[in-house]
Amino acid sequence: xxxxxxxxxxxxxxxxxxxxxxxxxxxxxxxxxxxxxxxxxxxxxxxxxxxxxxxxxxxxxxxxxxxxxxxxxxxxxxxxxxxxxxxxxxxxxxxxxxxxxxxxxxxxxxxxxxxxxxxxxxxxxxxxxxxxxxxxxxxxxxxxxxxxxxxxxxxxxxxxxxxxxxxxxxxxxxxxxxxxxxxxxxxxxxxxxxxxxxxxxxxxxxxxxxxxxxxxxxxxxxxxxxxxxxxxxxxxxxxxxxxxxxxxxxxxxxxxxxxxxxxxxxxxxxxxxxxxxxxxxxxxxxxxxxxxxxxxxxxxxxxxxxxxxxxxxxxxxxxxxxxxxxxxxxxxxxxxxxxxxxxxxxxxxxxxxxxxxxxxxxxxxxxxxxxxxxxxxxxxxxxxxxxxxxxxxxxxxxxxxxxxxxxxxxxxxxxxxxxxxxxxxxxxxxxxxxxxxxxxxxx
Numbered sequence: 001x002x003x004x005x006x007x008x009x010x011x012x013x014x015x016x017x018x019x020x021x022x023x024x025x026x027x028x029x030x031x032x033x034x035x036x037x038x039x040x041x042x043x044x045x046x047x048x049x050x051x052x053x054x055x056x057x058x059x060x061x062x063x064x065x066x067x068x069x070x071x072x073x074x075x076x077x078x079x080x081x082x083x084x085x086x087x088x089x090x091x092x093x094x095x096x097x098x099x100x101x102x103x104x105x106x107x108x109x110x111x112x113x114x115x116x117x118x119x120x121x122x123x124x125x126x127x128x129x130x131x132x133x134x135x136x137x138x139x140x141x142x143x144x145x146x147x148x149x150x151x152x153x154x155x156x157x158x159x160x161x162x163x164x165x166x167x168x169x170x171x172x173x174x175x176x177x178x179x180x181x182x183x184x185x186x187x188x189x190x191x192x193x194x195x196x197x198x199x200x201x202x203x204x205x206x207x208x209x210x211x212x213x214x215x216x217x218x219x220x221x222x223x224x225x226x227x228x229x230x231x232x233x234x235x236x237x238x239x240x241x242x243x244x245x246x247x248x249x250x251x252x253x254x255x256x257x258x259x260x261x262x263x264x265x266x267x268x269x270x271x272x273x274x275x276x277x278x279x280x281x282x283x284x285x286x287x288x289x290x291x292x293x294x295x296x297x298x299x300x301x302x303x304x305x306x307x308x309x310x311x312x313x314x315x316x317x318x319x320x321x322x323x324x325x326x327x328x329x330x331x332x333x334x335x336x337x338x339x340x341x342x343x344x345x346x347x348x349x350x351x352x353x354x355x356x357x358x359x360x361x362x363x364x365x366x367x368x369x370x371x372x373x374x375x376x377x378x379x380x381x382x383x384x385x386x387x388x389x390x391x392x393x394x395x396x397x398x399x400x401x402x403x404x405x406x407x408x409x410x411x412x413x414x415x416x417x418x419x420x421x422x423x424x425x426x427x428x429x430x431x432x433x434x435x436x437x438x439x440x441x442x443x
Contacts (some may be wrong), residue, residue: 003235005311011107011285013425017108018115019122021055028418028428029053031108034101035276035429036086042129050081050089050133052100053276053430054108056125063121069107073099086277087136090221090240091365094281097221097240101281130182130275133243134219134366139180139271140173140356140371141215141247141263142274146346148375148383155391167297170347175247176268177368187248187270189409189439194252194289195419203325206439207250209267209392210407211367213319214383214415216348217245217273218369226362232305235350236280238363240283242316244274244415244432245370251386251406272434273368274415278427285424287311288343296346302350302358312348316429317341318374318417319384325410327399334397334414337390339390340374340381342417409438 009015016023017031029035031118035053040046051058062082070078077100079088089096107114141150146166153161161374165171181187189210193202221240225232230238247267254266290312298304305312318341321334329433347355352369373383381386385406388396407413413436417429 005284005286005287005307007393010101010281011424013423015105016110017054018112019057019108021057022108024055026426027055028426029055030425031105032425033278033282033363033427034104035278035282036081036089036133037275037277038085038131038133039123039128039136039275041096041123041127048084048131050083050086051123051124051128051419052104056275057122058125058128059104059118060104060121060123062116066320067117067121068209069117070103084131085366086240087366088198089348090134090219091223093222094237097279098281099336101279106225132180132182132273133275133277136177136180136366136368137364139175141175141267141348141369141372142170142352142354143372144170144345144347145372145375147344147377147381148387151375151382151387168300172299172356173262175271175370179269180273180368181272182273182275183430183436184256184436185270185272185429186435186437188437190250190253190265190269190441191441192250192253192265193256195256202256206405206441207253208406209251210436212320212386212407212413213247213249213340213373214318214340215245215247215373216318216371216417217243218275218352218371219243220363220367220369221365223364223367224357224362227360228359230353230357230363232303232350232354235353238353239349240365241277241279242283242429243277244417245414246272246413246415246432246434247370247373247382248272248434253261262351270434272430272432274430276430279428281420283314283316286315286419286421286427288313288315290348299351303354308350309347312350313343313345315341315343315347315421316417316419318383319413321414321416322398322404323412323414324398324402326402328410328412332399334412337385338380338395339396340363340376340383342371342374344376344381345371345374409436411436430431
């Protein structure tokens with residue numbers, strides 16, 4: 001089975017493509033990345049189909065399949081990736097995914113004899129629109145940042161901010177897959193019950209404390225049989241790749257309803273993901289040791305392995321930006337709210353998969369796991385407005401003159417992520433963009 005940690009020729013930072021846009025400084029999608037999405041040409045009635053990003057182009061896998069230039073596992077993977085969703089490709093497992101990656105990498109290298117054929121299979125990203133990349137059967141959102149959990153806990157339980165189980169168990173809840181949308185998603189401000197400070201009975205109406213959450217999404221590849229847990233040592237072989245994820249949250253609805261069973265209407269109205277799924281193989285150069293505070297207890301055996309300790313974490317840079325309606329009208333650039341790194345996460349993606357299945361839960365290809373809001377140890381690394389504004393008590397400045405404690409109608413939130421270091425190719429995630437629209441009863 002392919003080792004997702006192993007480096008090979010596809011990670012060579014010196015490799016260059018005959019597609020010049022893939023060689024440009026700061027490019028999200030160089031030849032060493034090759035992420036997957038589902039797309040079609042914008043404004044057409046074409047079938048959605050799988051594609052792979054390189055430079056400013058998309059490799060149309062349906063057109064590539066018709067060329068019949070590949071065989072064996074690469075051909076199987078390309079044929080499966082050409083469908084309207086990537087579930088079939090995901091289910092095939094890492095050996096097929098690696099075969100597709102290797103074939104495309106070789107074909108796009110400078111001097112490739114396949115250049116003329118591949119040029120006819122390219123669609124400009126600027127001409128494309130995207131769909132959800134897989135049929136998401138189930139969606140689970142975790143709570144894997146101890147800095148986020150502590151910051152939020154201090155607002156609710158100053159003396160004991162962390163729940164007693166936090167350092168032992170990856171906490172999660174089951175979300176709503178039907179309201180997951182791809183970048184560009186616009187959604188209405190949700191309504192529900194909320195309890196005002198000092199009131200003795202709730203009211204129903206639009207949320208007044210709308211928030212974003214800076215997260216990563218984890219797409220499952222090949223699943224497991226019901227009743228058969230996935231061991232921590234095998235967990236990453238069941239992961240197809242990562243995307244950006246914004247778990248929009250109505251904080252006032254959440255505070256009232258999350259007693260005792262957790263989020264419900266506060267989160268199930270919308271979730272926005274980026275269209276591109278970055279494979280674990282592309283992220284291999286950015287593996288780092290899994291490190292916790294010295295005072296933290298060691299993970300229980302089913303959540304621990306030498307590989308997870310040595311290279312279970314990923315150094316992925318994350319940032320959140322906002323552009324208000326007024327800023328958009330003036331063509332002002334988005335304002336950066338915060339930035340952090342995924343290496344701060346208290347639980348690794350492998351641990352999330354192992355814990356999710358320890359009770360025999362059967363994951364399926366296309367299932368989506370959210371990492372939970374990613375925040376770092378400093379205030380500037382907070383991954384939500386709830387933290388940045390300290391529960392709405394400290395407005396923050398955006399752009400030239402506006403203030404925010406929580407989101408206002410018309411606000412566009414943009415999440416971005418990338419990996420970058422000396423000696424390795426930059427691996428970008430693109431962006432996940434979503435806009436808050438007025439509530440239905442106030443539109």
